Amino acid sequence: MSSDDDMPLARTNGHLSAEKISKAEDRAMDIDSNVRMRPAPLSIRYGPIDDDDAPLVNGNGKRKSRSSAGNVNYHESDGENSRSTKRHKKAVVDDSDSDVPIKSRTRLPPAANETAVAEDSDDDIPLNKKLADKRKSIDKAAEKEAKTIRANEAKAKKQALKKVVKDESDDDTPLSGVKSRKRAVNGTNGKAKSTSVKQADSDSDTPMRKKAKTATPRAKVKTEQTSSGKKPPAKKAKKELSEDPADAEDDEEEYRWWDQAKADDSIKWQSLEHNGVLFPPEYEPLPKNVKLIYNGTPVNLHVEAEEVAGFFGAMLNSAHNVENPVFQKNFFNDFKDVLKRTGGAKDRQGAKVDIKEFSKLDFQQIFDYYQAEKDQLETPFMYCKWDGRKEKVGNFRVEPPGLFRGRGEHPKTGKVKSRVMPEQITINIGKEAQVPRPPEGHKWKAVQHDNKATWLAMWQENINGAYKYVMLGAQSTVKGQADLKKFEKSRELKKHIAKIRKDYERDLKADSMADRQRATAVYLIDRFALRAGNEKDAENEAETVGCCSLKFEHVTLREPNTVIFDFLGKDSIRFYDEVTVDRQVFKNLRVFKKSPKKEGDDIFDRLTTSQLNKHLSNYMAGLTAKVFRTYNASFTMQKLLNEVKDEERTVAEKIKLYNDCNREVAILCNHKRTVGASHEAQMEKLADRIKALKYQVWRNKQMMLDLDSKLKKKRGAAFFELDPDLDEAWILEHQNFLVEELRTKIQKKFEKDNQKLQEAGEKIMPDKELKERLKDADELAKKHKKENKSKKIEAEGKAPTIEKIEANAKKIEERIRTIELQAADRDGNKEVALGTSKINYIDPRLTVVFATKFNVPIEKIFSKTLREKFNWAIKSVGDDDSWQF
């Protein structure tokens, strides 16, 4: 550490905002009142921009479609699109005194989503406006709801006073249905509390003591990397002598095989070296008391036969396989072969046992042995007794040694994570309980009996000194209770949200810099679901930020009220969003970025997460920044699900609708996943399949006309028209494909038939037969030609009728719908991870209500583990589809 340590205030460059903001300064940030403001607050991360000068818009006002090239690997350290502070310092323009439009600087947002806006694309109302309206309506609803809740509270209080009813101390008990909701309403009076809020915080204008941990260590790391990164020149010569041929690859330049034309591709290589293969370990024979039973008699087998019996025996829990007659037959044939070869089976006395029938084999002992071997290791650790109840333990395995896989640009990624010894592990257990015995020759670090902690064992890992805990599984009571408490807390926020918003809107104009920063931060957390952003140790962790730790370069301002966030958030996932904000928020951010602040300086230099949370807790006990994410996610989900109309739909369609809502929430929370390399190809495949089916529908309809030409008038010409996705050129290509496909199929079948004949010792068929068979493909080609010429398609099948053909066409249309849904779902989900919001943010009771209301089996939405985790939600809501978040 350098002398920077002594710098009292900021973490980085040390540039601070002034303590107070004068009226004049505030006014100076104003702009011409004639400038058209954009609706705010609004995120356009996944939607279009209707701004004239916005670079993301193409000529016809629609958002540019993204090619796969636009997909970003957020973890890639030096990819064109990755823009961590460090990586793109040069690219970021210092806009300390000129937050001018950044037209030329803006890049395509990485995660714009086509399907997310598809529905609205042809609407006359600009999408921005629509989204803003939507947001407003959600806010209004929240406000309205808060009012209702407060009114109910007041009413309930009155009644309570009147009747002097007994103490309602069960506020914390699980709620279910409307009755419970009414009960929950009797909380604390937010108004009285929030009055004290301002007083408590108004004197908080003292600068932060944020240590300057960043600059020096960073530079140091860099130098170390460079000096050690260079390879010694002698290495290459040494490599040639290496015993491992693969080693020779390391220093070679990229082999650009695609640039080289190869005349003769039958020669695949000129030289080839390798080390053969790695074998699995030798088979370990079963203990003497574990036998295969045949017809009630335990039999002795040669070790080779025993191993084969063990293959089957170990699989008894896989009914899918072992109950399959083909599987059984094949196994038994091979097993008999091995028996024959190895001297067969013998009983205890050494007498031969003739194994003739599969059904008489009993593998139970073998299965039990293998199972016990596994269980012996695992079972004792899988459950614990918590208050006398059997509860499942979550992660009972000590993390094995290996290499630390830090995410993003973690400075310690790749370091050796050493083996955890019993001497490092602390056990937490009941006083009366028997302390588990450490492995032979070892002892625990400590044994404690802290019943305020939920963990069973704990150790500290060697890389970051992080604590690792063995805790109960997600399906356990204690975790379920914590989950319920979390969602009840965020439901409680509904009562206070209007007041909180009103207050921060007022404080956005506060004279005190600290108050103004706090108000602005709460605004961003509330409106754009930013995380709190605790301080991080820049030397030992990846440089990621959240709201309070946003730096100068993470926020770009574009007049009149657009803010562009671009930073790496949790897990080094890029957060990129262009949002419109209230003008005052825009002005404030300009103030917070004002010179002399520059890159590396904190935007919120007079605010920490502790202060922020302390302020929030004045509104409601336990209210922290994190609660806003849960609240906004669940509240949004409810609004979206409420908009789903009860129309006739298939289960698949309803699930798609649910996923669409889930996706909006996931986008709100910025939950991402990497797009699989094969995604594009998969989508193309699906599109091809849809086209092929559409072609089939069209052919069927033409066949109907073939049977009754008057149908065209009766049904209207449109019914028989070719789908606009298909054209003549495509049909020709597809017809060729079908013919070729048939040819290949015939050829393969012919070869297979011949192989069978050969195996049976019979004479194989001559090529003449193949030619004969291939005539079917020729016929098909001829048929296509004829159809194309006559523009007529003859009815196919046995005794074709219009009804039959139409039914067939409908069936195909149904398949098209299913695949189209699938395709849309898949494309929409390609870079959005739905799981995280489903598991952590969306109140599961909302999902239960949706499933009940729309008659969707809950297992279609919640997997087995999720059903176990959310058992409390499933049971508490039951059939009550009126439950509201």
Added chain:
DNA sequence: TCCCCTACTTAGCACAGGAGCA
């Protein structure tokens, strides 16, 4: 007040297994 320690939730990734398709 600050900072470290501790305990817990939230998060994405890897991989196995099985569903479903050609």
Added chain:
DNA sequence: TGCTCCTGTGCTAAGTAGGGGA
């Protein structure tokens, strides 16, 4: 029936946040 691709699950990293001592 083989193969592809999707889903579920386990793993563990990376957050948030509260408590307490200097």
